[in-house]
Amino acid sequence: MGLAVSEYQYYEFVAVDRPLTVTQQRELRSLSTRARITSSSFVNDYQWGDLKGDPREWMQRYFDAFLYLANWRTHRVALRLPIAVLDPRTAAQYCVGESACSWATRTHVILDLYSEDEDGDDVYEGGGHLAAILPARAELAAGDRRLLYLAWLLCVQGREVNDDEPEPPVPPGLGELSGPLGALVDFLRLDPDLLAVAAETSMPLKEKTPSMAALSRWVKSLPEAEKDDVVVRLLRGGDAHLRSELLARFHGTTPNESTGGRRTVGELLAAAGERWLERQRLAREREAAERERRERAAAAAREQHLNALAGRQEQAWQRVATMIETKKPKEYDAAVALMSDLKALAERDGDTEAFHRRVRQLRERHARKPSLLDRLDRAGLR
Structure with missing residues (x-):
């Protein structure tokens, strides 16, 4: 991306659960002659124009994931999941501001995450970011609520939540994010100090693979009508989240969530500020120690040189x-x-x-x- 370009906007949409039909691709092509359109994606960048469509509407009609990047340091990610795997009320509990909002259609819930950083680094290339982030959608569909808590932290970082508001339930594993969640944190420029203090009360992430015996007991307890419905849905195909939906029902509420003694927004922000100050102090100490080491090494080398002379x-x-x-x-x-x-x-x-x-x-x-x-x-x- 050359420096002479005054604007750069990158749009990428991905269909995950089911491919775009020929009709849908034709509809998208009517709105853009330059875009790279396939049965699973729409990608375009703009230097002197903009998208002739509403990303919100496109997410409702066509796609399961969306990423936007502009060279004035605006970053945006949206994810769509079936309401069978993510309750809209759960999403709304975490998406509480302009930096992270959610809304529901008849069949889906959509999360829209937004970051604008005037002092951030210049990133003028959008390719590759969504591919790194997208697996986090499957993690969320499987019941991992860490993405939702990160969305809430984004609102806290943007000062969109009152200081006396308590945090929502803290999911396990915040201190050990997956690669896709780490990519999301980086792309949305979430404050590492805020994330670190938030993770202090997060329980370790435990593997939730159920035993065959436990699954068998649970399946036997299901009403026959529900079992028949599952088999029919399986045979029909096209239900990408059937397994995630069933496992979510099997597990019930996510285990190990920290629900007691919740901290307030003000407490989190204060702790993050203190952690930042401590990091700066330690960095200054390291710099001073390194400077002293270099000076001692230089003095020793100088002395050795004079001895040789x-x-x-x-x-x-x-x-x-x-x-x-x-x-x-x-x-x-x-x-x-x-x-x-x-x-x-x-x-x-x-x-x-x-x-x-x-x-x-x-x-x-x-x-x-x-x-x-x-x-x-x-x-x-x-």
């Missing part, structure tokens, strides 16, 4: 004379550098009188070399 002062003065006789600027610089080493050695060994006498003699001998004398003056060799 000790006892060879006469040869060094001869090299100085030889370099000056060339009358070349680079050789002048090298001669002055060597004389500076000789000065440091003389100061260390308490022999400055002899050194200054040699410098005065050298200056008198080369009094008609102003370029050399200027270098000597700037190096403090008088």
Whole structure:
């Protein structure tokens, strides 16, 4: 993306649960002649225009995921899930502001996550982001509520929730995000300190693979009519979330959610601020320690260099004379550098009188070399 382009907008839509029909693809093509349209996606970028359609409407009619990026640092992600795997009321409990909102259709619930950071890094390429984030949708469909809590934190970060509001139930595993959730956090630029303090009360994530015996008991307890319905849906196909829906019913409410002693928004923000200050303090200490280490290493190297020069002062003065006789600027610089080493050695060994006498003699001998004398003056060799 060249710097000369004043605008850049990237739109990517993906259909996951069922492909777009030929009619639907034709409808989308009528709105864009440039877009890359397939049975599962719509991708386009704009430098001097905009999408001729409403992403909200497209999410309701066509797609299961949407990502938007603009070079004025606006980032947006939307996900659509069947209400059979995500209760709209649960989504609304976490999506409580402009940074994260949700709404429901007759069959689906849609999450819309938004981030605008005027001071963020310039990211002008949209390709690849949605592919990294998209598996988080399947995690949410399987009952993992971490994405919803991250959406709520996004609203907290945007100061869209009152300080005295308590946090919603904290899902397990916030301290060990999956790769897709980590990609979502990065794309939406969620404050790492806010996430870290939020994760402090999150239980460890436990594998929820049920045993065959437990599944068998649960299946036997289902009414025959429900079993028949499941078999029919399975045979008909096209129900991508049937397994997730059944497992969600099997597990009931998500285990290990922290529901007691919830913190308020103000407490989370204050703790995040304190954590940021502590990180800055530790960073300054590390920088100071590293600076001290470099200084000690430089001093040791300098001492080693002077030790190598000790006892060879006469040869060094001869090299100085030889370099000056060339009358070349680079050789002048090298001669002055060597004389500076000789000065440091003389100061260390308490022999400055002899050194200054040699410098005065050298200056008198080369009094008609102003370029050399200027270098000597700037190096403090008088």
